Amino acid sequence: MASKPNKLAFLSMPAPASYVAGLGRGASGFTTRSDIGPAREGPSAEAVAEAQTRRGEETEYEPEQFQDPDNEMGLFAGMTYEADDEEADRIYEFVDKNMDARRRARREAREASELSKARAERPKIEQQFADLKRGLAEVTDEEWSNLPEVNNLTRKKRKKDERSFVVPDSILVGDRSKNEYENALDPMQQENGGFETPAENGTLTNFIEIGKARDKILSLKLDQISGTATSISGTSTSIDPKGYLTDLNSVVHKTEAEIGDIKRARALFDSLIKSNPGHGQGWIAAASIEEAAGRMVAARKLIKAGCEKCPKSVDVWCAAARLHSTQDAKVILANAVQHLPHSIKIWTEAANLETDVKSKKRVLRKALEHIPNSVALWKKAVNLETSVTDARVLLARAVEVIPQSVDLWLALARMETPEKARTVLNSARKAIPTSHEIWVAAGRLLEQEAMKEGKTEEERKKELDRVDATIQSGVRQLRQHQVVLSREEWQRIAEKCEEEGSPRTCEAIIKATVSMDVEESDQLKTWIDDANEAAAERGKIVCARAILAHALKVYPDKSSLWEQAANLEKIYGTRESLDAILSRAIEHCPQAEVLWLKAAKEKWLAGDVAAARDVLGRAFDVSPESEEIWLAAVKLEAENGEISAARELLARARNLAGKERIWMKSAVFERQQGQIPTALSILEVALKRYPKFAKFYMIQGQIHQSSKNYSAARASFAAGIKVCPKNIMLWILSSRLEEADGKSIKSRSLLDKARLANPGQELLWAEAVGVEERSGNAAQAKAILSRGLQECPSSGILWTIAIFSEPRPARKARATDALKKTEKSDEPRDSAQVICAIARLFWAERKIEKARQWFERAVAPDSEPDWGDSWGWWLKFEREHGTAEYRQRVIDQCSAREPHHGRVWPSIAKDTANFGKRTSEILELVADALE
Incomplete structure (x- = not known):
């Protein structure tokens, strides 16, 4: 018979590895002291999760549990991103956008309905009063002006209106009879004839005498007021009867709004001075408010309290002096000096209150005792002196007390003799080695001495050279004392010297400082710009001349510099200075034709034809092949009546410098002299040598046209157009020839061909418009003008024609369009x-x-x-x-x-x-x- 299994056998069995008693009921494992021994692990995560599942608890996941630690892109970050993944992401994104749009539409519709519902329930204040605001448009100006002013804005509790009571009839009757008088005589007066009434002591009262006395007293008072009589005190006031009504009209009546503003400002400043009584500006402002309101007594009272509360405020004392009369102001400033003895402003105000010079001097000297280092007080004291000796003594004392004042040193130097002034300036230079004003003053002093009468030119030149040496030494020593002024600052100082009549000092300053802070590569451009700005913009001709003179010393071979200097002398200088500049210019730049021509022209304009011939002769020696010089010589001889000499010069020029322009001028000269066959022969030779020179064909055609030989002229212009189709004037002259010959159709066709060969030419369009206007085709002329403006939108000639082709009312608008279009033109x-x-x-x-x-x-x-x-x-x-x-x-x-x-x-x-x-x-x- 088999034995039954033992149900309690597990009690003797060893526990599982991860066993925790009561784990299913929510218990957790722990270790006590008695369990000391080998360490044991707790339950695994899977066991814990299984136990939580049995209990019905949800598993908690950490937010970063499934993230990839390498790229933090999720669990599938390491997988391949393919096309279908991209398409899926795009679809999801599209769906999300559509969903967001739908939600937004619903949300906006819902909010709109809620808002409209809320507005219907609780409308805005502006909507409630919209009809009333529209009704304000019907309010008249008179009703607006009658609106009451708002004065009380403080939310204070207003006082209740005072109660009124019924007045008894006895008071009303008594008040009514108070001002009554009777014109009937009582019985006693009737007995005495109506003139005298017995008094209590039995004497009689004469009312006629009383009336006369009253009238006399009244007239006496009126005389005293009008100034015709003198009062008891010896003073009188006068009234201007004519200006009395004017004074009444000048009285300013303040409006209710201004009165309200004054009241509010008064309350504000009253609060300020009570809360901060030591604030001087508050007292000044409070007094100013009362002054503006016309309450001078209150203003003076306030400013007096301000002086007591702020005895160290200069502005309060000065304001108090201003608000009082002259005598009271003197007393106030005397008290102010007691509290502020070192205030220059108070001493100055006190001196200004004095009327006579002696009192002013006394006040200023008292001020200098307290403030000896004030330059302003010394200047005022010196200006009051009428004697040069006294002023010199004062200035000598001033520079002893304040040796660092440049103004005082310069003032003392101006009052001394030239010898002593030099000593004063040397002392000033030692006392203030960093002042450039002293060096400039020394240069000006030397210049004044040099320009005195009675000196020879050699002595004057030596003394003027000392001006240059003094300024150069001054610039050098200022640099040694770390005083470095910029070139622009020195130039401004030089311009000031020019304004004050010291041209040589100005030139010396420019000469010593014009090269400062300028790179050698930029010197020429910088100096040219400085000279142009000084002359053209500021009108400082001496400065510009000095800059150009220094530039010409550095760059004597620059013909542009010589030309600029000559132009400056021509505009602002004399004939002698211009001749001197041009003489030096042709010596340093003999190859510059423009300088030779300018020199000859100036001689000719001065009437010295022989000198002009001499200049051109020297120019021939230097540049025998220069056509400009040849033509200038021809012009000189022709305009002075030397026709044969001019013709001979032209012949020599054709042989030596036979260029196109020489041949053209020769033909023009012969034409002007009436030698038409000679001119045509010259043109024939010239055309063989220079067949592409358009002006030969023009002159030849014009000669034939003036002789009524239209066929020959037409042949000349046609030959020229064939050789030079880009020459505009050939086309225009050919068109005018056909128009003069009565062939307007051919003239139009020529201009059409010219525009095809030369597009964008404004002269061709203008000529075509002129042909139509002269033919009487106004409509066709306007059409051609419109086409021309389309092709040449910034043409000044075409816009001018367009302006005056419009009717008079439309010309202004057309001119505005033209101005806008041509402003963009190059x-x-x-x-x-x-x-x-x-x-x-x-x-x-x-x-x-x-x-x-x-x-x-x-x-x-x-x-x-x-x-x-x-x-x-x-x-x-x-x-x-x-x-x-x-x-x-x-x-x-x-x-x-x-x-x-x-x-x-x-x-x-x-x-x-x-x-x-x-x-x-x-x-x-x-x-x-x-x-």
Whole structure:
């Protein structure tokens, strides 16, 4: 029979490895002291999770349990990211965006409905009063002005209105009879005749005498007030009867708003001075409020309290003196000096209160006893002295007390004799070695001594050289004492010396400092810019001349520098200085043609033709092949009537320097002299040598056209166009020839061909418009003008034509468009022409000053002064509306600019009948020709 298994056998069996008693019931394993022995591990994570599952508890996961520690991108970070993964992510993202959009739409709709519902239940205040606000538009200005002012803004409890009581009838009756009087006599008066009444002591009262006495007293008072009588105290006041009503009208009546502002400001400053009584500005402001309100007594009372509370405040004492009369102010400032004996402002105010010079001197000297180191007080004291000796004594004492004051040293030097002044300046230089003003004053002193009368030129030159040496020594010693002024600062000091009449000191300063802080590679450009700015912008000619003189010493071979110096002397200098500059220029730069030509021209303009010939002869020796010099010599001889000499010079020039321009000038000269066959023969030879020079064909064609030989002229222009198709004037002259021959159709076709061969040329479009206008085709002219503006949108000539082709009311708008378009042009000539057209518009509207201003703008140096038509229009305008001075100014400015271009100017200037005429004469002819 088998034995039964023992159910309790497990009690004797060893426990499992990870057994914890009561683990299923929530117990946890622990170890006690009795369990000391080999360490045992606790239950594993799987066992714990299994036990929690049996108990129905959820397993807690850590947030980072399934993250990859390498890249933290999740569990599948190490897997390959394929195209289907990318597509899935894109789909999920698209779905998320759509869901977000739907949620947002629902949310916004819900919020809008809730908001509208809330607005319906609780509308805004502005919606509640919208109808009332619209009704404010009907309120009149009178109703607005009658609105009461709001004064009480402090939320304080207002006082209740005082109670009123009924007045008894007895009081009313008594008050009514108080002012009554009777004109009937009582019985006693009737007995005495109505004049005298017995008094209590039995005497009689004479009312007539009383009335006379009253009138006499009243008249006496009126006389005293009006100044005709003297009062008992010996003083009187006068009333101006004429100005009395004026004074009444000048009384300012404050409005209720201003009164309210004054009350609020008074309360504010009252609180300030009570909370902070030591704040001086608060007392001044409070007194100013009372002064503005017209309460001078209250203002003086407040400022007096301020003086007591703030005895160390200079401003409070000065304000108190201002608010009181002169005598009271003196007393106030005397008290102020007791508290603030070292205040310069108080002593100055006290001196200003005195009326006589002696009292002022006494106050200032008392002030200098307390404040001996005040430069301002010493200056005031010196200025009061009428004697030079006394002023010198004061200044000597001042420089002893304040040896660091440059102004006092300079003032003392100006009062001394030249010998003593030099000693004073030496002492000042030792006392203040860092002052540049003392060195400048020393240079000016030496210059004044040198310019005195009675000295020879050699002595004067030596003393002026001492000015240069003094300034150079001063700059050097200032650098040794670490006083380094910049080049710009020295230049400003030099300009100040020029303003004060010390040109040699100015030149010495420029000479000693012009090279400071300038790199050698930038010297030339920097000096040229400095000279231009000094002369053109600031008008400091001596400084500009000194800068250029130093630059010419460093760069004597720069012809541009010599030319700039010559231009400066021509504008601001004398004839002698200009000749000296040009003589030196041609010595240092003999190869510069422009300097030779300028020198010869200046000699000729001065009337010295022999000297001009001599200059050109020397120029021939240096540059025998220079066409400019040859042509200048020809012009000189021709304009002085030496025709044979000019013709001989041209012949020699054709042999020695036979360039295109020489041959052209030869032909033009012969044409001007009426030698047409000679001119044509010269042109034939020239065309064989230079067949591509367009001006030969132009001159030849014009000669034939003037002789009515249209076929020969047509052949010349055609030959020129064939060789030089890009020359615009050949096309234009050919077109004008056909138009003069009565063939307008051929003229149009030529211009069409010219525009095809030379697109974008404004002169061709302008000529085509002129052909149509002269033919009477206004509509066709406007169409061509429109096409031309499309191809040349910034053309000044075309815009000018367009402005005046419009009806008068539309011209202003057209001019505005033209000005905007031409401002973008690279050529200033386009904008200048439009500006001239605008000036003509103002002229047509009789706006004289505006028209003159716009004419000046059209010929300004930064615009286009070379456009001769603008000068002609301006002179024509001044003939009609200007004076002789205005006309002469236009002529002088035009002669200085010497214009060469324009639509009318070249044809008149190059006309053979105007040969030898000056610019002023050409200007007169152009003004006559303009329409």
